[in-house]
Amino acid sequence: MSLLALEREVAALIVQTLKLKTDWSTIHPEAALFGDGLGLDSIDALELSLAIAQTYGYQVKSSDPEIKETFSSLRSLARAIEKNRTK
Amino acid sequence: MSNAPLIALYGPDDTLAWQADGARSAGEFLSDVAELVDSLPDFPSVLNLLSSRYEFLVGFAAAMVRGQVTLLPQSRAPQTLRRIAGENGDCYGLTDRGDPVEGLPCVALPSGRRRSDRTMRIPQIPLHQQVAVAFTSGSTGQPTPNRKTWGALVSVARDTGSRFGLTAGRCRAVVATVPHQHMFGLEASVMLPIQHGLAMHPGRPLFPEDVRMALEEVSGRSVLVTTPLHLRACVMAGLKLPPVEMILSATSPLARELAREAEERFHAPVNEIFGFAEAGSVASRRTVNADEWQMLDAVTLTGAEPDWSVQADYLPRPIRFPDRIAVTGHRRFRVLGRMEDQVNIAGHRASLGDLTRKLLEIDGVQDGAFYLPETGHAPLTRLTAVVVAPGKTHRDIQRALRLSIDPVFFPRPLLLVPRLPRNETGKLPREALRRLVEEESAHEC
Structure with a gap:
């Protein structure tokens, strides 16, 4: 799967998992997911991590030195999933 | 000492x-x-x-x-x-x-x-x-x-x-x-x-x-x-x-x-x-x-x-x-249940906490809450429930609720949602619940 297609898939997963009233196609791939961007918080991160583990078999962990980068935007999250996915 | x-x-x-x-x-x-x-x-x-x-x-x-x-x-x-x-x-x-x-x-x-x-x-x-x-x-x-x-x-x-x-x-x-x-x-x-x-x-x-x-x-x-x-x-x-x-x-x-x-x-x-x-x-x-x-x-x-x-x-x-x-x-x-969550519907008294507890006991329900909408002076207020129960239908939940609560408290609507807006310590702020119910109700209309 191309990174672009994966980005779309992850955007849809975020919207579906977090029940955002946002059309997934309007999430800018480089906009911030947390804080000022989509406004997600740590509980969203927890929910999202469960969905990512179930869909892609990637167990997110805070001790990962790239964790902040991973959750910074849709694009970086898709890249991390591409790199770490087991399914 | x-x-x-x-x-x-x-x-x-x-x-x-x-x-x-x-x-x-x-x-x-x-x-x-x-x-x-x-x-x-x-x-x-x-x-x-x-x-x-x-x-x-x-x-x-x-x-x-x-x-x-x-x-x-x-x-x-x-x-x-x-x-x-x-x-x-x-x-x-x-x-x-x-x-x-x-x-x-x-x-x-x-x-x-x-x-x-x-x-x-x-x-x-x-x-x-x-x-x-x-x-x-x-x-x-x-x-x-x-x-x-x-x-x-x-x-x-x-x-x-x-x-x-x-x-x-x-x-x-x-x-x-x-x-x-x-x-x-x-x-x-x-x-x-x-x-x-x-x-x-x-x-x-x-x-x-x-x-x-x-x-x-x-x-x-x-x-x-x-x-x-x-x-x-x-x-x-x-x-x-x-x-x-x-x-x-x-x-x-x-x-x-x-x-x-x-x-x-x-x-x-x-x-x-x-x-x-x-x-x-x-x-x-x-x-x-x-x-x-x-x-x-x-x-x-x-x-x-x-x-x-x-x-x-x-x-x-x-x-x-x-x-x-x-x-x-x-x-x-x-x-x-909480003191302030007492509800009185058509003369029947219950607490939202107690109703929520019964909702949570249903097989397949992961999270949920009863909610009393603010409807001003409407003659009869019905409760709303939001439920997280992947794989379950409205009918499954309603059937199970029928066994444990008085029909007057049946939630109308019963909203199936992917998650509840709990805060960092797991509590469910009333304001966040109100917003969720509003959004979901509009969505279902």
């Missing part, structure tokens, strides 16, 4: 905490406290915002030695901090380096600082000394300060430990997902270990994999102090956790089904603590076995149906239960 020691049941070389740079012994902890005591400014109270649980404890202990009161902010939101600072007179912030609070004098604790070799005897703190102020959660109205004495914290810690037989021989460490600046977090993840010679993990694991790693980082069997939210994540992630001696959950009601799954998966009893900011922890139960709560040893029930209060030597006066309870036996009670 008018004093109690800062820490108990440690030898000088016993591990009190794990830090990134290794174990910190009880003796080294006392050196860290001694070092900090002299560098604290002369203010009556301190906002302790330190992110490491261990550094928080060092700050808390040093403040007590100096006779200063530690303020426990509910959140790090700048407006919350400014409000607390404004309402509590002269105070300063104790912060991680590079993380000051605007408009507040701050002392930054350098991380990875040089460890001193000063020695200090274990301080004896007067039981009546006021040491902390917890703030009541916003979900029940305007936040109000609740003052805590050292005696109250020590009593709860000792009684919780003896309730569950927590001795250094049986388990070694405490790992917690809850914030230490929260009343339950302070009691269960800071006071509980230091009064029982246990070692604390300094972090606050969030993701299930973080919890697994934290449990691996400490040696020996641990107590996992957590919330239903984190516990559900750990169960759903299907991880294999290192051996756990016990799981302690609080902050929101734990569904019995989740407690059962967690016990099976982690081979440890899941105990729940009942408490509220005004009184601290007051009772416990093993969720899989009992609806009933058993009071902690130093706490007694006083009053009469329906107005019960809790009383203890360390409380300034009897404190009213925030919930309606039914006393079911000697020092035992059942929670019927």
Whole structure:
């Protein structure tokens, strides 16, 4: 799967998992997911991590030195999933 | 007895905490406290915002030695901090380096600082000394300060430990997902270990994999102090956790089904603590076995149906239960629901809490809540329920509800949602629930 297609898939997963009233196609791939961007918080991160583990078999962990980068935007999250996915 | 020691049941070389740079012994902890005591400014109270649980404890202990009161902010939101600072007179912030609070004098604790070799005897703190102020959660109205004495914290810690037989021989460490600046977090993840010679993990694991790693980082069997939210994540992630001696959950009601799954998966009893900011922890139960709560040893029930209060030597006066309870036996009670969540529908009375509990007992329901919409003077208000139950249909839930509640309380609408807007401590703020119901109702029209 191309990174672009994966980005779309992850955007849809975020919207579906977090029940955002946002059309997934309007999430800018480089906009911030947390804080000022989509406004997600740590509980969203927890929910999202469960969905990512179930869909892609990637167990997110805070001790990962790239964790902040991973959750910074849709694009970086898709890249991390591409790199770490087991399914 | 008018004093109690800062820490108990440690030898000088016993591990009190794990830090990134290794174990910190009880003796080294006392050196860290001694070092900090002299560098604290002369203010009556301190906002302790330190992110490491261990550094928080060092700050808390040093403040007590100096006779200063530690303020426990509910959140790090700048407006919350400014409000607390404004309402509590002269105070300063104790912060991680590079993380000051605007408009507040701050002392930054350098991380990875040089460890001193000063020695200090274990301080004896007067039981009546006021040491902390917890703030009541916003979900029940305007936040109000609740003052805590050292005696109250020590009593709860000792009684919780003896309730569950927590001795250094049986388990070694405490790992917690809850914030230490929260009343339950302070009691269960800071006071509980230091009064029982246990070692604390300094972090606050969030993701299930973080919890697994934290449990691996400490040696020996641990107590996992957590919330239903984190516990559900750990169960759903299907991880294999290192051996756990016990799981302690609080902050929101734990569904019995989740407690059962967690016990099976982690081979440890899941105990729940009942408490509220005004009184601290007051009772416990093993969720899989009992609806009933058993009071902690130093706490007694006083009053009469329906107005019960809790009383203890360390409380300034009897404190009213925030919930309606039914006393079911000697020092035992059942929670019927919150006082303010009483509903009266067409002459039938029930509590939203009780209805929610019945909803949560339905097979396949992971989370849920009943909600009373504000409809002004409409002749008949119907309840709304929001339910998280993947794979279940409206009809499944309705059929199950029919068995447990009066038809007048049937939710109309019943909204199936992917998740509830719980906050960081697992509570469901009424305002967030109202917004969710509004959005979902509009969506379904």
